[in-house]
Amino acid sequence: MEILPFENLAPTLHAEAARILRDALAHMPSAYGKPGEAEAEVADVLGNPERQALAAVEDGRLLGWIGWIDEMYSHSWELHPLAVDEPHRRKGVARRLVAALEARARDAGILTLWLGTDDDYGGTNLHGKHLFPNVLDHAARIEQKDPRHPIAFYRSAGFEVAGLLPDANGPGKPDILMVKRVGG
Ligand SMILES: CC(C)(COP(=O)(O)OP(=O)(O)OC[C@H]1O[C@@H](n2cnc3c(N)ncnc32)[C@H](O)[C@@H]1OP(=O)(O)O)[C@@H](O)C(=O)NCCC(=O)NCCS
Structure with missing residues (x-):
C-alpha cells in the first residue's frame, strides 16, 4: 500500500x-x-x-x-x-492515513489535530439525549454503541474527546469534538 x-x-x-x-x-x-x-x-x-x-x-x-x-x-x-x-x-x-497526516502536520509546525464526528443516527450513547446542562459530564461518559461509529477508531489512533456540540444536527444529534497532540 x-x-x-x-x-x-x-x-x-x-x-x-x-x-x-x-x-x-x-x-x-x-x-x-x-x-x-x-x-x-x-x-x-x-x-x-x-x-x-x-x-x-x-x-x-x-x-x-x-x-x-x-x-x-x-x-x-x-x-x-x-x-x-x-x-x-x-x-x-x-491508521496509516492518520499517521501520514500527522507527519505532514508536524512538518508544517502544527501542534494539534481536531475533528468533529457527528452522531446523527445512534452511533453512541449520546444520541437522543439532552446534553445541557453539564455538557462535559456527558462528554466524559461517551461510548460507541454502533460499530459503524468511528469514535473507537479515533481513540485507538490517539484522539480524545474534547467536547460536544449538542443538537448540532437536530435535537439529540450532537457533534463530538476530538483532538490529538501531534507536535510541540
Ligand atoms: C473509521 C474508519 C475510517 C476506520 O478505517 P479502518 O481502515 O478500518 O481502520 P484501521 O484498520 O486502521 O483500524 C485501526 C484500529 O482502530 C479500531 N477500530 C477501527 N474500526 C473500528 C470499529 N468499527 N469498531 C471498533 N474499533 C475500530 C481498532 O482498534 C483497529 O485495530 P484492530 O483492527 O487491530 O482491532 C472506517 O471504518 C470508515 O471508513 N468508516 C466509515 C466512514 C467514517 O466513519 N469516517 C469518519 C468520519 S468522522
Whole structure:
C-alpha cells in the first residue's frame, strides 16, 4: 500500500474517492446523501487552497483517503474527511492515513489535530439525549454503541474527546469534538 498526494491521482480515482465517501457514510442522514454532494467534496479538496488530502492506493486501486483543512487556526488542522472502502477495513489503512497526516502536520509546525464526528443516527450513547446542562459530564461518559461509529477508531489512533456540540444536527444529534497532540 502506498500513501500518495490526492492531487496526483488519476481522474478515475478521484471519482472513486467520491464513491467511497458516499458509501462509507451512507448510514448518516447528514452526510453526502444528495446527488453530487460527495463529488463536490472531492472537487473542493482539489480546488480549495486551504484543503489537502492523501490517498491509500494498492495495485492501482483506491482503498481510502484522508483530508484536512487549514482554515480556522494558526497551529491546528481539522481532519476532514476520512473514509476507507468497506472491503479494506480493519487492515490498518486508516491508521496509516492518520499517521501520514500527522507527519505532514508536524512538518508544517502544527501542534494539534481536531475533528468533529457527528452522531446523527445512534452511533453512541449520546444520541437522543439532552446534553445541557453539564455538557462535559456527558462528554466524559461517551461510548460507541454502533460499530459503524468511528469514535473507537479515533481513540485507538490517539484522539480524545474534547467536547460536544449538542443538537448540532437536530435535537439529540450532537457533534463530538476530538483532538490529538501531534507536535510541540
Ligand atoms: C473509521 C474508519 C475510517 C476506520 O478505517 P479502518 O481502515 O478500518 O481502520 P484501521 O484498520 O486502521 O483500524 C485501526 C484500529 O482502530 C479500531 N477500530 C477501527 N474500526 C473500528 C470499529 N468499527 N469498531 C471498533 N474499533 C475500530 C481498532 O482498534 C483497529 O485495530 P484492530 O483492527 O487491530 O482491532 C472506517 O471504518 C470508515 O471508513 N468508516 C466509515 C466512514 C467514517 O466513519 N469516517 C469518519 C468520519 S468522522
